[in-house]
Amino acid sequence: MLAFIVRRLAQALVVMVSVALIAFMLFQFVGDPVVFLLGQDATPEQVLEMRNELGLDRSFVVQFWHFLSNAVQGEFGMSIRQGTRVSRLIAERFPATLELALVAALLALVIGIPMGVYAALRRGSFLSQVFMTVSLLGVSLPTFLIGILLILVFAVNLNWFPSFGRGEITRIGWWTTGLLTAKGWHHITLPAVTLAIFQLTLIMRLVRAEMLEVLRTDYIKFARARGLTNFAVHFGHALKNTLVPVMTITGLQIGGLIAFAIITETVFQWPGMGLLFIQAVSFADIPVMAAYLCLVALIFVVINLIVDLLYFAVDPRLRVERSDSH
Amino acid sequence: MLIVLSRLKRVFDSDVGYSFRTSPTAIVAAVIALVCIFCALFANWVAPHNPFDLASLELSNARLPPAWSPEGSGNFPLGTDNQGRDILSALMFGARISLIVGFASVLLSVLVGVSLGLLAGFLGGWVESLLMRMCDVMLSFPAILVALLIAGVGKALFPHAHDTLAIGVLIVSISLTGWVQYARTVRGSTLVERNKEYVQAARVTGVAPLRIMRRHVLPNVLGPVLVLATIQVATAIITEATLSFLGVGAPPTSPSLGTLIRIGNDYLFSGEWWITIFPGAMLVLIALSVNLLGDWLRDALNPRLR
Numbered sequence: 059m060l061a062f063i064v065r066r067l068a069q070a071l072v073v074m075v076s077v078a079l080i081a082f083m084l085f086q087f088v089g090d091p092v093v094f095l096l097g098q099d100a101t102p103e104q105v106l107e108m109r110n111e112l113g114l115d116r117s118f119v120v121q122f123w124h125f126l127s128n129a130v131q132g133e134f135g136m137s138i139r140q141g142t143r144v145s146r147l148i149a150e151r152f153p154a155t156l157e158l159a160l161v162a163a164l165l166a167l168v169i170g171i172p173m174g175v176y177a178a179l180r181r182g183s184f185l186s187q188v189f190m191t192v193s194l195l196g197v198s199l200p201t202f203l204i205g206i207l208l209i210l211v212f213a214v215n216l217n218w219f220p221s222f223g224r225g226e227i228t229r230i231g232w233w234t235t236g237l238l239t240a241k242g243w244h245h246i247t248l249p250a251v252t253l254a255i256f257q258l259t260l261i262m263r264l265v266r267a268e269m270l271e272v273l274r275t276d277y278i279k280f281a282r283a284r285g286l287t288n289f290a291v292h293f294g295h296a297l298k299n300t301l302v303p304v305m306t307i308t309g310l311q312i313g314g315l316i317a318f319a320i321i322t323e324t325v326f327q328w329p330g331m332g333l334l335f336i337q338a339v340s341f342a343d344i345p346v347m348a349a350y351l352c353l354v355a356l357i358f359v360v361i362n363l364i365v366d367l368l369y370f371a372v373d374p375r376l377r378v379e380r381s382d383s384h
Numbered sequence: 385m386l387i388v389l390s391r392l393k394r395v396f397d398s399d400v401g402y403s404f405r406t407s408p409t410a411i412v413a414a415v416i417a418l419v420c421i422f423c424a425l426f427a428n429w430v431a432p433h434n435p436f437d438l439a440s441l442e443l444s445n446a447r448l449p450p451a452w453s454p455e456g457s458g459n460f461p462l463g464t465d466n467q468g469r470d471i472l473s474a475l476m477f478g479a480r481i482s483l484i485v486g487f488a489s490v491l492l493s494v495l496v497g498v499s500l501g502l503l504a505g506f507l508g509g510w511v512e513s514l515l516m517r518m519c520d521v522m523l524s525f526p527a528i529l530v531a532l533l534i535a536g537v538g539k540a541l542f543p544h545a546h547d548t549l550a551i552g553v554l555i556v557s558i559s560l561t562g563w564v565q566y567a568r569t570v571r572g573s574t575l576v577e578r579n580k581e582y583v584q585a586a587r588v589t590g591v592a593p594l595r596i597m598r599r600h601v602l603p604n605v606l607g608p609v610l611v612l613a614t615i616q617v618a619t620a621i622i623t624e625a626t627l628s629f630l631g632v633g634a635p636p637t638s639p640s641l642g643t644l645i646r647i648g649n650d651y652l653f654s655g656e657w658w659i660t661i662f663p664g665a666m667l668v669l670i671a672l673s674v675n676l677l678g679d680w681l682r683d684a685l686n687p688r689l690r
Contacts, residue, residue: 073521076523116459143615156455197675198671198672202625202626202629202630202645203667206652206660210660214653214655221653314526317526317528318528320529320532321528321629321630322631324629325649336532336631339536339632340536340539342540354525377569
């Protein structure tokens, strides 16, 4: 098991370094910071001096090393558009995105798993058919369209929910949260639902398929033969075993949630990292783009590691096989 | 002519043809997709107005509701947008750009992905490891993020020529994430095919490796690629729409469906829902019909289900 963890850690490191290299290349080949800092009509001497000061005259490897050591400390320089430190911008926006993604993930799990279980247990029933049809539509609808439709129905026509911003936020140290006030919850509802719908349909379909698969296996028949109640068979035996793949997908999807948050945040003007990133893209604000890229990669890698470790906690067979082979 | 007809008859009588004739979903989806493609291809002739002819636009016609509402005009069946463009015509021209980007990016990803997959599977060794690690890194990122990043870089590199290059940048940015799946699929099937007798026979008779790859292995690994490509057309169209909606895709001067939705989004709160909803509906219609066709094709080509 230790060997496995070490191997995964090494892989994670490779991914992070290659992402950092891509981010570094962005700095190298897109836009010239010297021209940006000095303006078009700087003298050649000024340019040379500036290049020296910024370390741009050193070798590629040395520069990359500087970039890496700064990046590890969370430092990506100044935002070209806003003139503030990128690390501060990201820290300001990070809580909003994380909150949105977590509420959406929770929503998707809490609604998706029971729906999937129901659709598997009562396969032919009317409600299951409705679930399946709706989920097909959910997969074909692009996220931004779902957001627009929700705004049209619940914000414009019914006027039940606000359609933009975080509402009231409370400060706890450097962290800001909207989840402590009723107004904050009111504001997060539509964006969270928008973000959750795609994941929800995915989780529901997955749970249904896995559940159907598990219900056919021998140990379920055996459990029934032992005279266990339906409830114990379905939830004690079957559901527990469907949760391993669900866990994998959910882990991967949290990364997806952060990516899709870009779209949701744009539709609802949610002041998170995604909105920051999309603004950076349209203004070619490279430092912000690079920082966002590295941060998202880090989140992905960490989530994948956690999912891998959770396997060992959930599935005892893995532990046995690993200790046998080594 | 006769040859074409007999070819067509052969397709019609084949297993896949039979499966198509007996699947109502596939027929409906194909009809919808064909109508959309027809309207998009011949938008110049089919569309009732030319939405890009600035001379014919009148601001007095701006933001008219669809024809069936009391203030609507029969001249503009689905209403007009903020500049007085006919929505129905804009839809047809928009669908053209969406479809061009969708098909072109899938074509490019198939070309790149299949070649690299074939190389990796056939050559093995460090070529294979390098390519597959590249795939792993690409797969650990959501496609939309990579596409956004490339679109952003494109914008930074060519700040002035952006409008004309936008479509090209879009196609490249979608393909750069698209090829991975083909490469993985093709590598998998190539590994299986490589050790079969017909490949060994070709090798023994001295056929050059490149020729073996192209003439012998390639035709045998294309089945899954076809299914994947169909479904990817829908994904690519949706990705394009998303990028355009976010403002990094097709420019307002040559709007795709996503750009139209973006334009209409500003008028959602003043009650002009049709500017957004019709392009949205068109997008869903195309994506859904292509997805259904892909599902059908997967089942039809799967020998286990025959």
